[in-house]
Amino acid sequence: MLTIMPTTDLRSRAGLASELRAGVMRLRRRLVAERHPDNDLSIAQMVVLGLLVRMGDQTVGELARAERVQPPSMTRTVNCLEADGYVTRRPHETDRRQVVVALTDAGRAAVLADRQRRDAWLSQQLAGLTPAERAILREAAPILARLALTD
Numbered sequence: 085m086l087t088i089m090p091t092t093d094l095r096s097r098a099g100l101a102s103e104l105r106a107g108v109m110r111l112r113r114r115l116v117a118e119r120h121p122d123n124d125l126s127i128a129q130m131v132v133l134g135l136l137v138r139m140g141d142q143t144v145g146e147l148a149r150a151e152r153v154q155p156p157s158m159t160r161t162v163n164c165l166e167a168d169g170y171v172t173r174r175p176h177e178t179d180r181r182q183v184v185v186a187l188t189d190a191g192r193a194a195v196l197a198d199r200q201r202r203d204a205w206l207s208q209q210l211a212g213l214t215p216a217e218r219a220i221l222r223e224a225a226p227i228l229a230r231l232a233l234t235d
Contacts, residue, residue, distance in 0.1 A: 108228070118205040120198045125170075128161050133170060133195045136187040143182045170194060 093099040135150055148158035162185055165171040170191035176182035
């Protein structure tokens with residue numbers, strides 16, 4: 085197994101930030117590479133489908149805010165997903181100016197197949213760690229999730 089030594093002082097906040105950024109980016113790239121081979125959807129499209137799995141039906145504006153993109157960009161992504169049968173749209177129940185985006189069975193299946201493959205790869209990698217390392221990651225996981233949600 086390749087060992088990557090820190091290039092900065094992990095005791096400083098700046099050093100920790102640098103190492104976390106680099107490690108998270110490398111892990112993200114690897115997880116992207118572990119996508120299901122039958123999946124032709126873009127990462128942006130997969131993110132939208134994943135949001136719909138986690139958060140339920142959303143407006144285009146809500147999806148755009150969640151991903152920090154402009155609504156026209158999200159509209160283009162949703163249009164492609166709808167054309168391919170991964171999502172449907174319906175009028176908002178109380179605000180007829182808005183449209184609600186909902187996941188189809190095909191959209192849910194695409195997300196679940198992709199997640200299963202990536203989770204299997206990551207689970208295999210975790211099996212190679214020591215129990216102490218896995219315990220550290222158990223504690224770090226919710227902290228990393230919280231960091232990802234802060235502005």
